[in-house]
Amino acid sequence: MSKSVLIADDEPNIVISLEFLLEQAGYRIRVAHDGQEALEAIQRQPPDLVLLDVMMPNLSGYDLCQKIRENPAWQHMRIVMLTAKGREVEVSKGLALGADAYITKPFSTQELLAQVRDLLADR
Amino acid sequence: MRPWLAFALRLAGLCALAGGLLGLVGLLLWLDLTVVERDLLQAMLVGRGALLVLLGLLLLAVLGALLQLWHSAYPAAAKRLEEEVGIIHRVNPQHRVAIGGAKPMRRLGHALNDFAAAYDAQRQDVEGRIAQTNARLEQEKNRLAALMSELAQSVLVCNVEGRILLYNPQASQLLEGREAGAVGLGRSLFGILDQRLISHGLETLRQGLEQGASPVAHFVTAHATQLLRARMVPVLGQPGELIGFVLILEDVTQSVELASRREHLLRQLTEGSRAALGNIRAAAETLQQYPEMDATHRQRFGEVIRDEAERLSLSLEQGLARHGDQPGGQWPLEEMLATDLLCALQRNFSTTLGLSVRCQDSGEPLWLSLDSYSLVQALTQVMDALAVACAIHAVDLKLSTVGRFARLALCWAGEPLEPGLLHQWEERALSLGGTDPAGCTLKDLLERHGGELWSQADRGSGHNCLCLQLPITLPHPAAPAPVLQGRPVYYDFDLFSQPGQTPELDERPLRELAYTVFDTETTGLAPSEGDEIISIGAVRIVNARLLKQECFEQLVDPRRSIPRASQQVHGLSPQMLAGQPTIERVLPLFQRFAEDTVLVAHNAAFDMRFLQLKEAQTGIRFIQPVLDTLLLSALVHPGHAPDEHRLEQIAARLGVSVIGRHTALGDAMVTGEVFLKLIPLLAERGIHTLRQAREASRKTCYSKLEY
Numbered sequence: 001m002s003k004s005v006l007i008a009d010d011e012p013n014i015v016i017s018l019e020f021l022l023e024q025a026g027y028r029i030r031v032a033h034d035g036q037e038a039l040e041a042i043q044r045q046p047p048d049l050v051l052l053d054v055m056m057p058n059l060s061g062y063d064l065c066q067k068i069r070e071n072p073a074w075q076h077m078r079i080v081m082l083t084a085k086g087r088e089v090e091v092s093k094g095l096a097l098g099a100d101a102y103i104t105k106p107f108s109t110q111e112l113l114a115q116v117r118d119l120l121a122d123r
Numbered sequence: 124m125r126p127w128l129a130f131a132l133r134l135a136g137l138c139a140l141a142g143g144l145l146g147l148v149g150l151l152l153w154l155d156l157t158v159v160e161r162d163l164l165q166a167m168l169v170g171r172g173a174l175l176v177l178l179g180l181l182l183l184a185v186l187g188a189l190l191q192l193w194h195s196a197y198p199a200a201a202k203r204l205e206e207e208v209g210i211i212h213r214v215n216p217q218h219r220v221a222i223g224g225a226k227p228m229r230r231l232g233h234a235l236n237d238f239a240a241a242y243d244a245q246r247q248d249v250e251g252r253i254a255q256t257n258a259r260l261e262q263e264k265n266r267l268a269a270l271m272s273e274l275a276q277s278v279l280v281c282n283v284e285g286r287i288l289l290y291n292p293q294a295s296q297l298l299e300g301r302e303a304g305a306v307g308l309g310r311s312l313f314g315i316l317d318q319r320l321i322s323h324g325l326e327t328l329r330q331g332l333e334q335g336a337s338p339v340a341h342f343v344t345a346h347a348t349q350l351l352r353a354r355m356v357p358v359l360g361q362p363g364e365l366i367g368f369v370l371i372l373e374d375v376t377q378s379v380e381l382a383s384r385r386e387h388l389l390r391q392l393t394e395g396s397r398a399a400l401g402n403i404r405a406a407a408e409t410l411q412q413y414p415e416m417d418a419t420h421r422q423r424f425g426e427v428i429r430d431e432a433e434r435l436s437l438s439l440e441q442g443l444a445r446h447g448d449q450p451g452g453q454w455p456l457e458e459m460l461a462t463d464l465l466c467a468l469q470r471n472f473s474t475t476l477g478l479s480v481r482c483q484d485s486g487e488p489l490w491l492s493l494d495s496y497s498l499v500q501a502l503t504q505v506m507d508a509l510a511v512a513c514a515i516h517a518v519d520l521k522l523s524t525v526g527r528f529a530r531l532a533l534c535w536a537g538e539p540l541e542p543g544l545l546h547q548w549e550e551r552a553l554s555l556g557g558t559d560p561a562g563c564t565l566k567d568l569l570e571r572h573g574g575e576l577w578s579q580a581d582r583g584s585g586h587n588c589l590c591l592q593l594p595i596t597l598p599h600p601a602a603p604a605p606v607l608q609g610r611p612v613y614y615d616f617d618l619f620s621q622p623g624q625t626p627e628l629d630e631r632p633l634r635e636l637a638y639t640v641f642d643t644e645t646t647g648l649a650p651s652e653g654d655e656i657i658s659i660g661a662v663r664i665v666n667a668r669l670l671k672q673e674c675f676e677q678l679v680d681p682r683r684s685i686p687r688a689s690q691q692v693h694g695l696s697p698q699m700l701a702g703q704p705t706i707e708r709v710l711p712l713f714q715r716f717a718e719d720t721v722l723v724a725h726n727a728a729f730d731m732r733f734l735q736l737k738e739a740q741t742g743i744r745f746i747q748p749v750l751d752t753l754l755l756s757a758l759v760h761p762g763h764a765p766d767e768h769r770l771e772q773i774a775a776r777l778g779v780s781v782i783g784r785h786t787a788l789g790d791a792m793v794t795g796e797v798f799l800k801l802i803p804l805l806a807e808r809g810i811h812t813l814r815q816a817r818e819a820s821r822k823t824c825y826s827k828l829e830y
Contacts, residue, residue: 017424089592092592096592110408
């Protein structure tokens, strides 16, 4: 069975590319448009990997990341943070909160795909 | 004991002794005589009683004269010498003792004068050197004042209590704003700037000094509508302890505003562009990667690219057009060891919040760039809220290094913290008491520090922590700061010892009172027989200094003739007095001049009598305490004859030069200087306060003189 990926981002213009690319790469994709929706989607069915935008309404990417890591059942879920906040301290915060990778916009789609592939291959 | 009483007692004693000896000789002679001889002697004496009494009186006179000679040659001369030596060493070193009395006393007098001459020479030498040093200090002080007034920055020098000892015009201009006169010597800086900031700065300086560094404290504070950047430098006393500080202020309102606008624009352009660029890049790369994509998708990606490119242009235009006006950016940060921050937090948490705090420190020196006051205050507020929200009583502070960040973790066991709550706290305005412009939030503060704050929980073990991550800075090598030790002090400490307006005037030391020393010239010596005041002169004494520029001088039209004899004394002719105001007009002016001071005059009873006689006529009463230099002089030098307590004699004795004698103001000046010289002499006799001076004056015999 193919791996499932949840894209949590409130910007449709990036979601469309991510969704297309990851589908082409053979993953099962679900999309959530804000933090709260993403949390509910995870609770319904935990994905293998979450692509998480930091700046989201309702529940920020950091908060969602923290909630995921606080739940022992979700310890193996991979988290890739995507953000327009490129300062080092923010990267460090994301990693401290338990993200597996932190990708700053703008990014190369190839690198993103490679990163996702690597993270999911570990399992 | 009074001199005449001592003399009388001595004479009586001498007579008793002589009488006793004669009586004893007579008695022995009488007992030795036979009856016949006794009868013979009786017969010889009977009828010669008058002669015997005469002989007795003669003996008495001889004894008296001898005693008088001895008395003036020894005890009186010794007493005078004692007083005059007192004058030499306490008041007028140029005074020389009068040579008198017996030969040994005269020799003693000469010896004393020789000694006084040597003493005077030495004293003049010392005084010359002191004057030289003072002149040099004065010169340095003037140079400093000139330098300070030329500085563009505002400079204030304060003692550790925050009292202003020195300031330049720029400082008063910068700080006064709405309330003029707020900046002044001896005034408290705490009325102008936040006391907590200054205390925090002083604490930083003290800690730095303890560690042997040359500390400088920085802070930024809002004053009215301005944002001030302050630099605090310690002023050290002789043993190296902190006795004050120099505060250099700079108005950074505009530069901070400018810098923060620039910063805001920069952030808007970078972070705002990241997302859009990311979207365009992803879409473009996808299009390129899948050339055989269906038309619907192709169109969608095309739209994304156009859409984002348009958004990007718009945001660029807007960003350049609109400037952010949030403060931030240029905030000055000071270098601080992470360990010191940890200690400050520990102290604050345990003292203000009553938490039990443990510290875990890796021990390596981590330098941070901090606005330490604001950060500590803000974290204490967060800790306060956290303790309430999660029922925390004990907290562990852990310090670790993560890459080029220092991570400070506040750890506790028990309830975890809801992230939402932390966001609320981050958005809440901090109450830092004037440090920050209103509305500064924890988030702003963290942004300024380039820091991040988050909470983490391990629900399994129940260990929670709040993490603060701050960038580590490389420590600057401490600049070889100028050594401030022993910096000369350029201020007037009298400002601090000035007493408040206490009603107990009587109990205050003579040195500290304000006086009006005055003198009058009159048409004659009999006020009750129609003599009038023709001139009043007065000068003030404040803080034991004669203020020659604060004087009162007024001629008065007496509305009567002026006797020729009195004209010779004061030199005022009727022509000079014609057209002058009358006493009814002059007294209110003089009363205002003398308000709230103690009156001083030489032979004050005479002048006061004239003033009192005008009471009914003018309605002006002088009810303040009065001191009389004549009485005070007699109190200090009781051995001198009454005519030696005239103003000229006292002045000469005390080394006061007399100029303008017999003008009211001239005499008032001389009286004032005499009075100042008398104060230490009175103190030698245990007379320190106004009450003691008044009571002692009352007892001196001259106070019985009536006019």
